[in-house]
Amino acid sequence: MxxxxxxxxxxxxxxxxxxxxxxxxxxxxxxxxxxxxxxxxxxxxxxxxxxxxxxxxxxxxxxxxxxxxxxxxxxxxxxxxxxxxxxxxxxxxxxxxxxxxxxxxxDVEGVLTSVRDDLGLEVGGLRVVVVGAGGAARATVYALLQAGAASVGILARDVARAAELARSLGGSVVTAHDDGAAADLVVQATSVGMAGGPDPAGSAVPDWLLDRAGAVLDLVYRPSVTPLLEAARRRGLPAANGLxxxxxxxxxxxxxxxxxxxxxxxxxxxxxxxxxxx
Ligand SMILES: NC(=O)c1ccc[n+]([C@@H]2O[C@H](COP(=O)([O-])OP(=O)(O)OC[C@H]3O[C@@H](n4cnc5c(N)ncnc54)[C@H](OP(=O)(O)O)[C@@H]3O)[C@@H](O)[C@H]2O)c1
Structure with missing residues (x-):
């Protein structure tokens, strides 16, 4: 050609x-x-x-x-x-x-680079909860499991979609108030909090999950500080956006x-x- x-x-x-x-x-x-x-x-x-x-x-x-x-x-x-x-x-x-x-x-190398460079975390052995079950969540779950995360939980409003993701790529479904959902890292992979998205002022990460989070990565990058990142920083958690x-x-x-x-x-x-x- x-x-x-x-x-x-x-x-x-x-x-x-x-x-x-x-x-x-x-x-x-x-x-x-x-x-x-x-x-x-x-x-x-x-x-x-x-x-x-x-x-x-x-x-x-x-x-x-x-x-x-x-x-x-x-x-x-x-x-x-x-x-x-x-x-x-x-x-x-x-x-x-x-x-x-x-x-x-x-996207797979993208998310791993951010976890390493923005948050200074080694994925090996990490317990992670991914919020969302769309395309970005799929890339994130795959990336983290391939890189040796100890566990990857998936929390999504559409539980059937989360279950399908877990079936096809691995990980497990997390439901509200799931006591097993310890999270060294929470990755926010929905379009909530995104300017022009379905809920720009909201956060898809519930307080009970934030309470047990060690660090937060929000894949949204516009705005640079989402409501979730504000909440994470108020709690003193290491947090990064999707840039x-x-x-x-x-x-x-x-x-x-x-x-x-x-x-x-x-x-x-x-x-x-x-x-x-x-
Ligand atoms: N930083 C980067 O390089 C990068 C790369 C890719 C994506 N992203 C960002 O990641 C986000 C998701 O992208 P995507 O490609 O995965 O989109 P997608 O495939 O359309 O998935 C969107 C996800 O968000 C969920 N969702 C939408 N509105 C919601 C609400 N009000 N409450 C709870 N969950 C809601 C959807 O749930 P349902 O299935 O129930 O609708 C679905 O799980 C976007 O903000 C995008 O900009 C960033």
């Missing part, structure tokens, strides 16, 4: 206007002196396959895929990396030289497209700057 010149990349989502990914990848390209164009594409679910097919025809290098397309994208690629196959989620598509598509999820995860998953995508990537600090710096600009 003939590649677009300069190289063409982007992120497909719906909505997508507030994505920080174009700014993050532009900063990485500058740091490496690499030339490419990275666009945000607003694509409705019914048009996802056509959009990806169009990018192949245009000679794009690859594309990020975000809400609500991550699961659908997994069915549209020719090959899945093991993490994407296990989590049934694709956030990175690489268009190979022969036009075939490889799907990956860099480092966002930066680390962007670096994982970049590496898949170009074989190498600038240091994580370039991506984190760009993510912070883009988030501050709103």
């Amino acid at each position: 003939r590649r677009a010149d300069p190289e063409l990349l982007g992120v497909i989502g719906h909505p997508i206007a507030h994505s920080l990914s174009p700014a993050i990848h532009a900063a990485a390209a500058r740091a490496e002196g690499r030339r490419f164009a990275y666009h945000a594409f607003d694509v409705e679910p019914a048009a996802l396959a056509a959009a990806i097919g169009g990018l192949v025809v245009l000679g794009a290098r690859g594309v990020n895929v975000t809400v609500p397309h991550k699961v659908a994208a997994a069915a549209l690629v020719d090959r899945l990396e093991p993490e994407a196959r296990a989590t049934r989620s694709v956030n990175t598509i690489t268009i190979e030289d022969d036009g075939t598509l490889t799907g990956a999820t860099s 480092t995860m966002l930066a680390a998953q962007a670096r994982g995508s970049y590496r898949r497209w170009f074989g190498d990537a600038p240091s994580l600090s370039v991506f984190v710096g760009a993510a912070r700057e883009a988030a501050a600009e709103g």
